[in-house]
Amino acid sequence: MTSxxxxxxxxxxxxxxxxxxxxxxxxxxxxEGEVVAVIGPSGSGKSTLAKCIHxxxxxxxxxxxxDGELLGFEYEGDRLLPLSNSALSRQRARMGMVFQQFNxxxxxxxxxxxxxxxTQVLGLxxxxxxxxxxxxxxxxxxxxxxxxxxxxLSGGQQQRAAIARALAxxxxxxxxxxxxxxxxxxxxxxxxxxxxxxxxxxxxxxxxTHEMAFARDVADRIVFMEAGKIVSQGxxxxxxSVSPETRLGKFLSASGISLSGKD
Amino acid sequence: xxxxTANQGVAAFAPPPLQRDDAxxxxxxxxxRRMAISLVIGALLVWLIxxxxxxxxxxxxxxxxxxxxxxxxxxxxxSLYLTVxxxxxxxxxxxxxxxxxxxxxxxxRVFTWIYNWVFxxxxxxxxxxxxxxxxxxxxxxxxxxxxxxxLWEVPxxxxxxxxxxxVLGLGLCEAAYMAEIIRAGLASVDRGQNDAAHAIGLTNRQxxxxxxxxxxxxxIIPPLGSQTILILKGTSLVSVIALSDLLxxxxxxxxxxxxxxxxxxxxxxWYLIIVSVMSVLQLGLEHIFNRSxxxxxxxxxxxxxxx
Numbered sequence: 001m002t003s004x005x006x007x008x009x010x011x012x013x014x015x016x017x018x019x020x021x022x023x024x025x026x027x028x029x030x031x032e033g034e035v036v037a038v039i040g041p042s043g044s045g046k047s048t049l050a051k052c053i054h055x056x057x058x059x060x061x062x063x064x065x066x067d068g069e070l071l072g073f074e075y076e077g078d079r080l081l082p083l084s085n086s087a088l089s090r091q092r093a094r095m096g097m098v099f100q101q102f103n104x105x106x107x108x109x110x111x112x113x114x115x116x117x118x119t120q121v122l123g124l125x126x127x128x129x130x131x132x133x134x135x136x137x138x139x140x141x142x143x144x145x146x147x148x149x150x151x152x153l154s155g156g157q158q159q160r161a162a163i164a165r166a167l168a169x170x171x172x173x174x175x176x177x178x179x180x181x182x183x184x185x186x187x188x189x190x191x192x193x194x195x196x197x198x199x200x201x202x203x204x205x206x207x208x209t210h211e212m213a214f215a216r217d218v219a220d221r222i223v224f225m226e227a228g229k230i231v232s233q234g235x236x237x238x239x240x241s242v243s244p245e246t247r248l249g250k251f252l253s254a255s256g257i258s259l260s261g262k263d
Numbered sequence: 264x265x266x267x268t269a270n271q272g273v274a275a276f277a278p279p280p281l282q283r284d285d286a287x288x289x290x291x292x293x294x295x296r297r298m299a300i301s302l303v304i305g306a307l308l309v310w311l312i313x314x315x316x317x318x319x320x321x322x323x324x325x326x327x328x329x330x331x332x333x334x335x336x337x338x339x340x341x342s343l344y345l346t347v348x349x350x351x352x353x354x355x356x357x358x359x360x361x362x363x364x365x366x367x368x369x370x371x372r373v374f375t376w377i378y379n380w381v382f383x384x385x386x387x388x389x390x391x392x393x394x395x396x397x398x399x400x401x402x403x404x405x406x407x408x409x410x411x412x413x414l415w416e417v418p419x420x421x422x423x424x425x426x427x428x429x430v431l432g433l434g435l436c437e438a439a440y441m442a443e444i445i446r447a448g449l450a451s452v453d454r455g456q457n458d459a460a461h462a463i464g465l466t467n468r469q470x471x472x473x474x475x476x477x478x479x480x481x482x483i484i485p486p487l488g489s490q491t492i493l494i495l496k497g498t499s500l501v502s503v504i505a506l507s508d509l510l511x512x513x514x515x516x517x518x519x520x521x522x523x524x525x526x527x528x529x530x531x532x533w534y535l536i537i538v539s540v541m542s543v544l545q546l547g548l549e550h551i552f553n554r555s556x557x558x559x560x561x562x563x564x565x566x567x568x569x570x
Contacts (some may be wrong), residue, residue, distance in 0.1 A: 056458055085467050093464025103459035107478050107555045117463035120473065149555040162459075169463060 005032040007204050008053065008173055013062035015045075015052050022048040024228035025062070030173065030206060035199045037215035038208045040225035041251060046208045047100075049225070050175045053206070054097045055088055066094060067172060093121045096166030100178040102158040104150035110137070110161045111146045117169045129168075136164040140194050156187030160194050167198075174198070176207040212257050216240055224248045325525035329516060330532070338512025339533055345429060345508065346495045352434040353494070354487075357441025362471075364446050375442070382439040388500050391432030395504045397423050425506040433497055440490055448483035449475060480552040488545030492538050509533055 008030040015023040022045045030036055038046040051057040053064055055072050064071045071091055073080050083091070105113050114136060115129035124132070137143045140160040150158055159179060166174060176195065180188040192214050199205055199218050209215060215222050216236045223233040224247075232239070232248050240257065242249045291297075315321065329335055363375040382390075398419035407413040423431075452475050460470040502511035513526040520526075 054462060056461060089461070089464045089466045092461060095462075097459075097462035099455060099459065099462075101455050103453075103455035105456060105459065105474055105478075107474075107552075109555075116465070116473070120469055121464035151556060165463065 006030070007032050007067060008206075009065045009068075010049075010053065011063045011065075013049070013052060013064060014060050015048055015057060016060050021228050023052065023059070026225075026228070026230055027062075028223065028230065030204060032204055033202045034221065035203075035205045035207065035219050036221050036223055037219035038206060038223045038225060039210070039212070039215055039251075040231075044225040045228040046225045047177050048228075050097070050177045050206065050208050053173075054095050054175055055092050056097070058082065066091065089121070093117065093169050094172050096169060096171035096174045098159070098162050098166050098174070098176045098179045100182050102150070102155070102162045102182070104158055104162055104165070106150050109147050109149055110142060110153070113150070113161060114165045114168045117165065122169060132168060133164070136167055137161075139197070140164045154187060155183045156190045159183065159187075159191045163191075163194055163198070172204065174203055174205045176205065176209070178208050178210065180209070180211055210255070212252070212255055224251065226251070320524060321528060322522060322525040325522050326528050326532075329513075329522075329526060329529050332516070334507075334512045334516060335509070335529060335533070338507050338509040341507055341512075342495065342498045342509040343537070345426070345433075345498045345501065345506075346491070348430055349434050349437060349494050349498070350491055352430060353437035353441045354445075356434070356438035357445050360438060360442035361445035361449060364442065365449065379439045379442055382436050385436070387433055387436045387497055388503065390436055391428060391500055391504060394423060394431040395425065395428035397428075425501070425504045428504055429498070429501040429506055433494070433500070437490070437494055437497070441487070444486045444490060445479070445483055447486075448479035451482040452478045477552075481549075481556065484545065484548050484552060488541065488548075491545075492541055495537060495541070496534065 006029050008028075010026060010028045013023050013026045014021065024045075026045070026049060028036075028049075038049065040046050048057065052059050053071075058072060063073075069091070072083055072088065074083055074087070075081075082088075104110075105116065108116065111130065111133055114133040115124075115126065118124040118129035118132055119126055134143065134146075137146055140163060142157060142161055142164065145153060145157060145161070150161070153161065163179075179195065180191050183191065188211070192211060195205070195207070195214070196218055207214070207219070219236055221233060222236055222239040224231050224239065226247060232242075232246075239248065240252065242252070244250065244253055316323070360375045360378060363371045364379075366372055401419055403416050404419050404422055405413050405416040407415075456474055456478060457470060460474040465473065498508050499510040501508050502514060505511065507515070509530050513530040517523045517526040
């Protein structure tokens with residue numbers, strides 16, 4: 001699935017909130033077409049990593065590159081400056097983000113939610129944007145909800161619409177921040193199903209998740225984080241056959257995963 | 264067979280089953296008592312209104328005579344014009360103040376806090392008179408380079424007309440209240456909406472005008488409506504600086520004819536009419552900005568509408 005072409009590269013990223021260090025010298029590369037699942041206990045910094053990559057949080061140290069371009073900062077001579085607001089917005093538009101709480105624009109219909117990025121950021125005409133929105137809505141099975149407002153949809157439907165909205169800018173990289181954690185258990189499957197199809201269509205994805213089965217079945221690589229650091233990473237096969245004595249092993253056992261070792 | 268006998272046994276003791284929609288047609292408890300209370304209150308109201316109309320001291324014929332008099336119409340026009348100007352003045356300034364209050368730039372936050380503190384503390388009537396007498400404090404208004412030459416100069420009295428004093432006195436004060444209303448409205452919008460807007464690449468300006476401000480309207484409009492009604496009634500204060508608003512026009516007539524009560528009734532009825540129209544407009548606006556929250560249906564039953 002992967003091409004060996006690195007899309008995203010984070011180098012020594014550190015993020016502090018006051019005296020609390022949420023990310024501590026984190027480095028990660030994501031290849032084109034790769035699906036990376038980030039797992040770890042609450043407060044391990046995995047959501048913060050997604051937010052820092054998407055430039056929703058400004059990092060304190062390190063550097064993040066998207067297709068070789070430094071994100072969030074620029075050099076003026078040899079002086080490092082934060083990017084201007086408009087340049088930052090252009091960089092963000094090249095990545096898609098799906099939030100735990102969906103965050104659909106509540107005053108817009110589903111269609112209006114999806115065409116907002118293409119019309120306001122990419123400068124597409126309304127007709128072009130609507131055509132794109134229609135094909136995305138067809139993919140997430142929500143064509144019939146096009147004129148509904150977010151509040152009229154179930155959580156699963158809202159999250160599928162939010163995925164369509166994030167895809168509408170045709171991003172290079174899709175970031176998912178615990179996309180199923182706010183859903184009723186019976187609605188998780190429909191969202192994972194959409195994400196599964198996205199993954200198999202070659203979309204580059206980083207998924208922060210507690211869904212171990214999804215990580216095992218869909219991810220090319222699993223990254224385990226704890227206390228703001230990447231503790232270990234590897235293929236699902238490697239990660240799910242660790243010794244129960246390791247920190248990852250203890251986390252997986254606590255998450256209800258039986259470590260077969262023979263998988 | 265034994266089963267059906269058992270069922271019959273149960274049925275004999277059970278109340279008649281509710282048919283479809285039976286529950287929604289159930290009666291209201293205490294219906295008679297409510298009717299009686301409504302009738303008594305209604306009768307009292309009718310009696311009060313009839314007594315008022317019959318009271319010869321209201322001089323309804325004089326009210327009718329002056330109700331659409333030229334001076335009253337001009338005064339009404341001034342009051343409405345002043346209200347519209349004040350509305351836009353205070354909403355625009357109030358929005359700037361609200362944004363300043365939420366700014367990450369500390370001096371701006373301090374400035375807007377001090378502004379709100381001062382302009383909400385000083386009574387509007389005092390402010391109107393102070394602005395009207397600005398010439399006493401500052402005889403001329405000039406544009407000059409500090410410690411350098413004067414570029415432009417004009418006597419204060421030429422700039423501060425009664426109308427300008429009214430707009431400044433009432434508007435600066437109203438803007439402080441508007442700022443609080445708008446600030447509360449903006450704060451009511453979920454932070455996640457900001458993140459989502461930034462995530463799809465909207466700039467700060469687009470995020471504010473396209474996402475946050477429209478959503479805050481649902482929270483802003485009800486208090487904004489009340490505030491606008493207060494602005495309209497507040498315009499009656501300008502009669503102290505001899506600006507011919509509705510109240511001042513009525514006063515000018517009764518100072519001549521001594522028909523004090525009838526002319527106050529003329530003004531009262533006009534205020535009542537305008538406020539009623541404004542309330543209807545407010546309802547309309549609330550309806551528009553509530554449309555995304557109006558017909559929220561019950562969520563589909565689990566398993567009923569999956570994929």
